[in-house]
Amino acid sequence: MNIVIVEDTPVNLVLMQNLVKRLGDHDCKLFSEPELGLAWCMADAPDLIIVDYMMPRMDGLEFIRHCRASEQLGNLPILMVTAAADKEIRYAALEAGATDFLTKPIDKNEFNPRVRNMLALRESMIAETRRADLLAEEVRKATEEIHARERETVMRLAKAAEFRDPETGYHILRMASYSAAIARQIGLPPPMVEQLLQAAPMHDVGKLGTPDHILLKPGKLTPEEFEIMRQHTVIGYEILKNSTSPVLQLAAEIALTHHEKFDGSGYPHAQQGEAIPISGRIVAVADVFDALTSVRPYKQAWDLDVARNYVMEQTGSHFDPACTEAFDACWEEILEIHAKYRDEPQSV
Amino acid sequence: MNMDTSSGFDKAWMLNQIGGDLGLLHEVAKVFLDDYPRLQEQINLALQAQDSTALYSAAHAMKSAVGNFGAKAAVNTAQSLERACKDGDAAAYPALAAALLQGVETLAQALVLELEHNA
Numbered sequence: 001m002n003i004v005i006v007e008d009t010p011v012n013l014v015l016m017q018n019l020v021k022r023l024g025d026h027d028c029k030l031f032s033e034p035e036l037g038l039a040w041c042m043a044d045a046p047d048l049i050i051v052d053y054m055m056p057r058m059d060g061l062e063f064i065r066h067c068r069a070s071e072q073l074g075n076l077p078i079l080m081v082t083a084a085a086d087k088e089i090r091y092a093a094l095e096a097g098a099t100d101f102l103t104k105p106i107d108k109n110e111f112n113p114r115v116r117n118m119l120a121l122r123e124s125m126i127a128e129t130r131r132a133d134l135l136a137e138e139v140r141k142a143t144e145e146i147h148a149r150e151r152e153t154v155m156r157l158a159k160a161a162e163f164r165d166p167e168t169g170y171h172i173l174r175m176a177s178y179s180a181a182i183a184r185q186i187g188l189p190p191p192m193v194e195q196l197l198q199a200a201p202m203h204d205v206g207k208l209g210t211p212d213h214i215l216l217k218p219g220k221l222t223p224e225e226f227e228i229m230r231q232h233t234v235i236g237y238e239i240l241k242n243s244t245s246p247v248l249q250l251a252a253e254i255a256l257t258h259h260e261k262f263d264g265s266g267y268p269h270a271q272q273g274e275a276i277p278i279s280g281r282i283v284a285v286a287d288v289f290d291a292l293t294s295v296r297p298y299k300q301a302w303d304l305d306v307a308r309n310y311v312m313e314q315t316g317s318h319f320d321p322a323c324t325e326a327f328d329a330c331w332e333e334i335l336e337i338h339a340k341y342r343d344e345p346q347s348v
Numbered sequence: 349m350n351m352d353t354s355s356g357f358d359k360a361w362m363l364n365q366i367g368g369d370l371g372l373l374h375e376v377a378k379v380f381l382d383d384y385p386r387l388q389e390q391i392n393l394a395l396q397a398q399d400s401t402a403l404y405s406a407a408h409a410m411k412s413a414v415g416n417f418g419a420k421a422a423v424n425t426a427q428s429l430e431r432a433c434k435d436g437d438a439a440a441y442p443a444l445a446a447a448l449l450q451g452v453e454t455l456a457q458a459l460v461l462e463l464e465h466n467a
Contacts, residue, residue: 009409009412009413010380010382011376011379011380011383011412011416012413012416014379015372015376015416018372018375018376019366019372022369052412054405054408054409104412104415105415105418106416108365109367112367
């Protein structure tokens, strides 16, 4: 333990230092000037302070008040040394925050047990702090594990939907990353951006409920078939809704609204403008842009700049102007994401 | 062994205070012998300057030092001087200060003897 003794009379300083030494293997730091002692304590936070009452320039009461006002010495054990008769001073010391007293002249029979008590108090304080830190760390780990499992479940769900869809490869990673980039550019708070990144891959999970003959039909869909195809938004919502997980709640919202259009011509509810949740408006841009720039059985991948111009042209009709503006502003990042998650040609 | 407490040094009492540690007693005595001229000078300077606050502090420091050796008479004199300083009774300063300095000198001599006997 680290013990500081602040005392201006050398005889007492040496006497107390020797008594402390005989108590065990403790580091003892001595100060005859209270200002220097205080500065050292503030910087190095010892385990116990023993401070004399009567000292030049700064008395023990003022010393203790300074300690108690600081964060690092706020609840450290402090012993104040006074004459037994100084009752008023003892009351003032308790008021200032002294933990206990030592009586002058120093008496080993009192000194040793009191110092030992203070060190035991300090030890239990340290143990308690350690326990609290340990517990906080365990909670953090457990929470992190839960989040990791949730992310995994979400990714597996998204993968399940992917199996039903010709949109293969890195589509879901790309569109989720585009969505997060746009959200960040708009200025959504970082936790929301992170949630969007996790939720966006599930936007097409409702395709699990779309019949094969429609989902995998090579040619153009009839109006009736197209109506059934549109239902993947509602089915996705039904799969994901009413979860207690914020990520799944957001995913349900995205599944339902990512085919809505800003001018009200989208589906399933023909919602308009800001009646469409921001998540749906963002994912709409990311999803369309990725579809345009990816190879499909029926089309080539569009040139990136052509796709960008197309998206910008749809501002106000298909897309929210705030989202396309953000998309345009973070174009460099969009290009990086596209390059990072490039589909291998043979995988198409 | 010198058990005469009229010198101000109460060896038996002090040993009881410090757990019978004669080595520690001698170490503390040496420190006191090195330091007490400084404490005496503080008293003299404060007395010359008629500075009650400084004299109070000096008397208190001396009391705190000699108290360790069981020097009850010197402690009492120091206490009287402290009280006089608090009351601003300047007329009492010279006699009390002289008595204190004398008592401390006697104690110091006893400590020198103690160290010589046990050298």
